[in-house]
Amino acid sequence: MTRPVGTPTRGTTNPNRLRRMDRWIAAAHGPALRRSDRPLAVDLGYGSAPWTTLELLRRLRTADPRCEVIGIEIDPGRVASAKPYEREGLSFVHGGFELPAPDRPLLIRAANVLRQYEEGEVAAVWARLCGRLAPDGLLVEGTCDEIGRRHVWVALGPEGPRTVTFATRLGSLDRPSDLAERLPKALIHRNVPGEPVHAFLRDFDRAWASAAPYASLGARQRWMRAVRELAADWPLTDGPKRWRQGEVTVAWAALAPSYG
Numbered sequence: 729m730t731r732p733v734g735t736p737t738r739g740t741t742n743p744n745r746l747r748r749m750d751r752w753i754a755a756a757h758g759p760a761l762r763r764s765d766r767p768l769a770v771d772l773g774y775g776s777a778p779w780t781t782l783e784l785l786r787r788l789r790t791a792d793p794r795c796e797v798i799g800i801e802i803d804p805g806r807v808a809s810a811k812p813y814e815r816e817g818l819s820f821v822h823g824g825f826e827l828p829a830p831d832r833p834l835l836i837r838a839a840n841v842l843r844q845y846e847e848g849e850v851a852a853v854w855a856r857l858c859g860r861l862a863p864d865g866l867l868v869e870g871t872c873d874e875i876g877r878r879h880v881w882v883a884l885g886p887e888g889p890r891t892v893t894f895a896t897r898l899g900s901l902d903r904p905s906d907l908a909e910r911l912p913k914a915l916i917h918r919n920v921p922g923e924p925v926h927a928f929l930r931d932f933d934r935a936w937a938s939a940a941p942y943a944s945l946g947a948r949q950r951w952m953r954a955v956r957e958l959a960a961d962w963p964l965t966d967g968p969k970r971w972r973q974g975e976v977t978v979a980w981a982a983l984a985p986s987y988g
Contacts (some may be wrong), residue, residue, distance in 0.1 A: 732802045732824030733856075734773075737844045739806060741775035744782070745876040746839050748895040750787040752975060753868055755837065756883070758791035760864045761834060767795045770833045772857075773841035774799045777818065784837060785818050798829055832862040838869045839881075842913045850914045854884060861886045870912045880910045882980065889980040891965050893927075895988040898947035898974045904932035904954070918985045925983045930983050932958055948972060 749805045761767040770787055771781040781799040786809025788795035801807050810820040818914040821828055827836070836857055842850055857867050863886060870893075879895040891917070894907050901907075908919050908929055914927050932954065939953035958964065964981040970977065 730826070732822065732974055733826045734802050734824035735845075736803045737775070737841055739776035739803065740840075740874065742781055742875060743779040745872060745874065746780045746879075747783065747787075747876055748879050748897075748973075749837070749839060749868065749870065749881055749977070750784055750828075751973065752851055752881075752893060752895065752970070753784075753866075754787050754791045754835065755970070757835060757866050759937065760866070761788065761795060762788055763835050764792075764862070765865065766831055766834075767792050768829065768831055768833045768862075769795060769797045769835035769837065770827060770829055771797055771799045772825075772827070772836055772838040774801055774806075775840075776803075776806055776809075778813050780839070781810070781820070782813060782818070783899075786952050788835075789817075794950060798833075800824070800828065810911045820889050824969065825853055827857065827860045829860075832841040832860060834862045834865045834867065836865070837862065840871055842869060843871045843916075845913060847917055850912075854889070854914075858884055858886050858888060865907040871910045872912060873914075878907050878910045880907055880912060880915075882914065883913055883977075889984070891977045891980055893975055893977040895973070898951050901947065901951075901974075904936050905929040915983065915985065928983055929980065931961060948974070959973070 774781045785797040794943040796817045796869045800823045804822050807820050808820045865882040868881050872879040877897040877900045881893050882889050883891045919926050935954040935957040939950045942950040942953045952971050955976050963982050
């Protein structure tokens with residue numbers, strides 16, 4: 729048997745930890761799932777328990793009841809523990825970044841996996857996973873806290889990174905830059921003066937402060953006002969329907985690290 733590519737992660741997971749990411753995936757990628765002859769998704773590195781993989785299947789099937797999900801884990805013990813949860817359209821296999829799947833998936837979700845790698849390894853992993861996607865496929869790679877209050881993820885197509893999404897439970901937020909601690913590995917070390925992601929979070933905090941009078945109407949109204957102000961200077965790719973969910977999505981090119 730070929731040795732899986734990658735190294736085991738801590739494997740910590742909790743039910744509903746990835747619900748914000750999953751809601752976004754179903755909304756943003758639902759049309760592509762419905763167009764596909766075989767809407768296959770991979771949950772890469774699901775951790776010590778399969779809860780979030782089961783939740784991904786349920787969420788994707790709200791977009792298309794034909795969806796199939798394969799959970800892939802590099803730790804064979806975690807695969808053995810997940811096997812009793814298999815059902816029609818849901819399976820668990822041993823593997824890593826080589827992605828042992830029967831077809832090119834339309835979706836790869838890799839949550840809280842690359843955070844434990846070095847920044848210099850990210851580009852090669854992204855390229856490898858994007859190379860396995862179906863032509864209309866999507867890779868969603870990012871990080872969240874232990875109970876799913878704060879997420880940041882990058883969405884990539886076969887050609888590479890497209891967008892960065894910031895998502896939060898608004899009642900838990902003191903200021904938008906609180907999300908910096910959940911930046912994915914490609915960006916977390918770039919939150920320093922002179923880098924685009926630092927400038928974005930700085931401007932978001934300023935917009936949040938400017939929107940303080942809206943706090944009396946609730947955290948959602950303050951967030952939406954701040955995002956509208958942010959949209960004047962940053963290329964946001966979503967709109968009010970997603971902002972109400974405590975999300976904002978930005979073109980990757982605007983936040984990509986400076987290497988010069």
